[in-house]
Amino acid sequence: MALPIYASPLERIWYYAYRVICALIFLFLIAPILIVIPLSFNAEPYFTFTQKMLSLDPTGYSLRWYDTLLTFGMQAPDAPRDSSWWRDAWTNARWVGVAKNSVIVGVFSTIIATVLGTLAALGLSRPEMPFRRTIMAVLISPMIVPIIITATGLFFFYSSIQIREWGVPYLGVVLAHATLGIPFVIITVTATLVGFDHSLTRAAASLGANPRTVFRKVILPLILPGMISGALFAFVTSFDEVVVVMFIAGPEEQTIPRQMWNGIRESISPAILAVATILVVISVLLLAAVELLRRRSERLRGL
Numbered sequence: 001m002a003l004p005i006y007a008s009p010l011e012r013i014w015y016y017a018y019r020v021i022c023a024l025i026f027l028f029l030i031a032p033i034l035i036v037i038p039l040s041f042n043a044e045p046y047f048t049f050t051q052k053m054l055s056l057d058p059t060g061y062s063l064r065w066y067d068t069l070l071t072f073g074m075q076a077p078d079a080p081r082d083s084s085w086w087r088d089a090w091t092n093a094r095w096v097g098v099a100k101n102s103v104i105v106g107v108f109s110t111i112i113a114t115v116l117g118t119l120a121a122l123g124l125s126r127p128e129m130p131f132r133r134t135i136m137a138v139l140i141s142p143m144i145v146p147i148i149i150t151a152t153g154l155f156f157f158y159s160s161i162q163i164r165e166w167g168v169p170y171l172g173v174v175l176a177h178a179t180l181g182i183p184f185v186i187i188t189v190t191a192t193l194v195g196f197d198h199s200l201t202r203a204a205a206s207l208g209a210n211p212r213t214v215f216r217k218v219i220l221p222l223i224l225p226g227m228i229s230g231a232l233f234a235f236v237t238s239f240d241e242v243v244v245v246m247f248i249a250g251p252e253e254q255t256i257p258r259q260m261w262n263g264i265r266e267s268i269s270p271a272i273l274a275v276a277t278i279l280v281v282i283s284v285l286l287l288a289a290v291e292l293l294r295r296r297s298e299r300l301r302g303l
Helices: 009-039 064-071 083-092 094-124 132-139 147-161 171-193 199-206 211-240 243-248 256-266 271-300
Strands: none
Touching (some): 009 271, 064 094, 094 132, 094 171, 094 256, 132 171, 147 171, 171 211, 199 211, 256 271
16 A cells, blocks of 8 residues: 555654565564575585675585485486486485375375365355354364374374274375374365355255256355365375374375484585475465465455
């Protein structure tokens, strides 16, 4: 909002001071990201800016740590980079393996969280639903309860039912991450349903549409942006989560955040900064997609 021409001197001072304060807060929040990204291109094995980097000397910058993400754990990292080399990287590289685990766990947990969260939101949006507030509080509790408590509870519960003996890979981690992602889906879909006109569903039913057709033709197009937004939040939650993985994941189910934790404990390497930069880029792209979906949802609801 532009400053009006009739503003008093005090209002003008506050107008500019307010923007300076917001800029400083924004800089404080993104400063760690702004530092991590250039450090991931450091040619030296340090977590600080070298003199060459500060003087913008090209020799001070390198992609060696991004290359390490492909070669760490390979059987023949120095072999010619042909199809056999890439096959070796896909099969044996440690960071590639944990990336595959993160994607597998994230995709399946997101699917489960989106389906269950959408069903819960549809039920909670009905005015005749009894105990709506209590049920909502229970369903979004994973967002409120400290993650260490959730992880501990899941660990003892999975131990009691011996879930690892079921023979289904990633099952425990997928269900745990789905539990953490469901509240995000419920909140985003419920927000989409706030302005939903239920007379549309009654009109469709009066015209002979069965419940499945009403959902597919009337409800789903309107709540789809909220569903996708919730699914993206659920995926990001799963992709960045480390505490639950530390408690319940097996040695072959390690994810990127857990491997980063192992790297910090065992051998500190700037390769961690390269992974962090990649995760930042992925998160920014997902958040941009969420914002586009939010605007589309507002247009569909006429806001």
